[in-house]
Amino acid sequence: MKTLSSWMLLALLCVPVCASVAHAADDPAAQRLLQRLQALDADPVQSGFAHYERLQARQAVDAYANARGDRAQPLQVAEWRVETAETAARTEAIRREIGELDRERSDLLVEASRQEAARARQEAERMRVQAQIQAEEAARLRMAAESEFSARQEAEIVLDGVASDQAAKLRAARAREAELARREAELMRAVEDED
Template sequence: MRLSILMLALTMAVSTAWAQSGNDIDAAALQQRLQAIDADAGTAGAAAYERLQARQALATLATVRSSQRASALQIAQWRVETAEVAAQTEVARRELGELERERAQLLVEASQQDAVRARQEAERLRIQAQIQAEEAARLRLAAEEELAARQQAETVLQGVASGEAAKLRAARQREAELKRREAELLKSLEP
């Protein structure tokens, strides 16, 4: 609040001094540059200290003797340039901060999306594993039923002549082949 009052008082003092000193083109140009910083919505609140120093330098310029005018004008130019650079720097810092916050938000969103995709993939793999386990159980049951049928057939074949023994050997070979297939299937289903 005090700074605002001081700035207003300096602005009025500078304006009064301009009126008294006549048409000073350089000083008026500097005053316009400083007013442009104040009028710009993006820089209006930025670099308050530097703008105050520029106003003080302009007020001093309006009151100095003509012998000191050149150095006072140079100082006022430097102060106005410093205020402009400081205001632009502060605006750039604000924009950078906002961009960094936006980037962080985007990274969080991307991370959340990655987590959702990972959960979906895990669920898909779980279902696939469950289907494979069910298929393996079904094949195992079918193999057990076939084995039981073979064993029953072997009992019948024991009482049969040598011609029937050849059939028995064929059945055993088939059983061995099925066991081998079952083992291969089980091995292929293992994660």
């Protein structure tokens, strides 16, 4: 159904052109208007747009070419219709381009979002690894501090033990010295008593 309507529209566009070309051969204004329409049809960007407006423009050019008597008004209408067809085709082409640019912009925004998300994931991973390294370093330092603390405590216990042993030995030596001094004194008295 769509193909049939396309062929009908194409036929409608072609018939007025053929008729207009025949009548416009002698009229430079009609030739100029037909050349503008042909240029519009030949433009690869705009040729697919404004079919209805181009049909109206061809009909207006044909009406001008077939007009008798005062032809100023039909010429003005034909010029307006051709200009309207050109403007409508340009407008539709620009709209299509804007739509394509919007889609491209959306695609670029999506890609930028993807890249930003990938960068955020990489940064999060980098920060996680850095935090893990810092946690491992803190654990290592804590273990070293605990080991040093344990070693210091052991050293203090050993020193306390050594000091206790030395103090006990010192007390024992003093006690023995005192005992010896007492015995010596007793012997001295005994010697003196004998004399």
